[in-house]
Amino acid sequence: MEPLRAALVDYLARTRGVLGSVDRAVICCGASHALALVVDALVAGGRRRIAMEDPCLPRHREILAGRGVEIVPVPVDAEGLRVDALVAADPDALLVTPTHQYPMGVALSPPRRAALAAWARERDRVVVEDDYDAEFRHEHQPFGALQPLAPDHVVYLGTLSKTLAPGLRLAWLVLPERLVGPVIAAKRAGGAENSVLDQLAFAELIRSMRYDRHLRRQRAAFRRRRDRFVAAIEAASPASAVTRISTGLHFVVGVPDEAAVLAAAGALGLKLHGLGPCWHGAPRSQGSSSGSAGPPRPPSTAPSARWWPHWYRYKPANWTGTAPGSAANLVATGKVCPITFDRGRTCRLGVCE
Numbered sequence: 364m365e366p367l368r369a370a371l372v373d374y375l376a377r378t379r380g381v382l383g384s385v386d387r388a389v390i391c392c393g394a395s396h397a398l399a400l401v402v403d404a405l406v407a408g409g410r411r412r413i414a415m416e417d418p419c420l421p422r423h424r425e426i427l428a429g430r431g432v433e434i435v436p437v438p439v440d441a442e443g444l445r446v447d448a449l450v451a452a453d454p455d456a457l458l459v460t461p462t463h464q465y466p467m468g469v470a471l472s473p474p475r476r477a478a479l480a481a482w483a484r485e486r487d488r489v490v491v492e493d494d495y496d497a498e499f500r501h502e503h504q505p506f507g508a509l510q511p512l513a514p515d516h517v518v519y520l521g522t523l524s525k526t527l528a529p530g531l532r533l534a535w536l537v538l539p540e541r542l543v544g545p546v547i548a549a550k551r552a553g554g555a556e557n558s559v560l561d562q563l564a565f566a567e568l569i570r571s572m573r574y575d576r577h578l579r580r581q582r583a584a585f586r587r588r589r590d591r592f593v594a595a596i597e598a599a600s601p602a603s604a605v606t607r608i609s610t611g612l613h614f615v616v617g618v619p620d621e622a623a624v625l626a627a628a629g630a631l632g633l634k635l636h637g638l639g640p641c642w643h644g645a646p647r648s649q650g651s652s653s654g655s656a657g658p659p660r661p662p663s664t665a666p667s668a669r670w671w672p673h674w675y676r677y678k679p680a681n682w683t684g685t686a687p688g689s690a691a692n693l694v695a696t697g698k699v700c701p702i703t704f705d706r707g708r709t710c711r712l713g714v715c716e
């Protein structure tokens with residue numbers, strides 16, 4: 364809907380430096396839907412070799428694989444995507460998480476951002492920038508988006524799944540001009556549409572600045588939660604390094620035996636994600652990732668099983684998962700839905716009023 368697209372274009376320019384216009388914005392049913400539409404449009408335009416980070420989000424790999432594209436894995440190191448390896452492989456397009464690499468958590472370094480944008484411009488390639496949790500930069504000012512470095516070659520993708528609720532299924536694309544028609548055609552062909560009510564409500568949330576207020580509050584809450592989580596892990600298991608936690612809502616914890624840790628956590632009712640499925644080939648490091656999203660203001664002072672009884676007390680009516688204790692508030696329990704969390708006050712679109 365135009366009111367939401369207009370509000371988003373202003374918001375993204377203000378907060379992420381994204382260069383766009385209402386005509387180049389498309390609203391989608393989550394990042395996964397947005398990615399599927401972009402891949403359909405790329406394939407329709409003859410771009411079939413698409414690079415992904417290695418490791419990556421398994422769901423996104425499934426989406427690409429399901430569309431019959433040739434997936435080109437590109438390694439990630441401490442500075443993010445290895446742009447030299449990308450340039451050597453020279454695929455038609457790339458899906459990348461530059462602000463907060465999923466799952467490893469590194470940010471793409473400024474020289475690599477410049478090199479990536481130059482590759483896209485000079486070779487006329489398409490880069491899909493998945494900016495899924497940039498709102499939660501904890502340690503210093505967020506990098507701006509990659510998109511303004513090459514707006515005619517970078518597809519910008521954002522989502523509400525981290526900031527409000529994954530259940531809303533609301534995400535957005537800001538597209539290079541030439542991809543607008545093909546993406547809209549793919550969306551029409553697929554038949555999925557967003558709720559008009561949700562779009563109008565979100566547009567109002569942005570326009571009224573209450574979305575900014577909500578993010579400020581959540582940023583502080585998640586930072587506190589992260590600090591408690593790291594302190595608890597370090598106290599309990601000094602050998603398990605918690606890495607790359609400057610942004611976002613999930614943590615990577617290095618462990619000697621991933622399968623054993625996942626099994627032990629499962630026995631406690633905690634659902635952790637191993638890194639194993641994130642690799643394109645054989646796993647190269649062991650770790651588990653856990654998240655800190657979930658109900659705002661858990662009534663606990665430490666990320667421990669002490670949360671659980673409280674969680675059950677306050678759990679959203681539509682909650683179907685397991686207890687989201689410390690480590691349990693997982694990437695998987697990204698399904699936790701702050702929108703219905705309510706302690707007697709009115710909650711609208713996840714913002715307590």
Ligand SMILES: Cc1ncc(COP(=O)(O)O)c(C=O)c1O
Pocket residue numbers: 392393394395396420460465493495522523524529533534694697
């Ligand atoms: C890397 C990455 N991108 C995007 C998303 C959001 O996906 P969606 O909007 O489909 O819920 C997630 C959620 O976990 C993610 O991990």
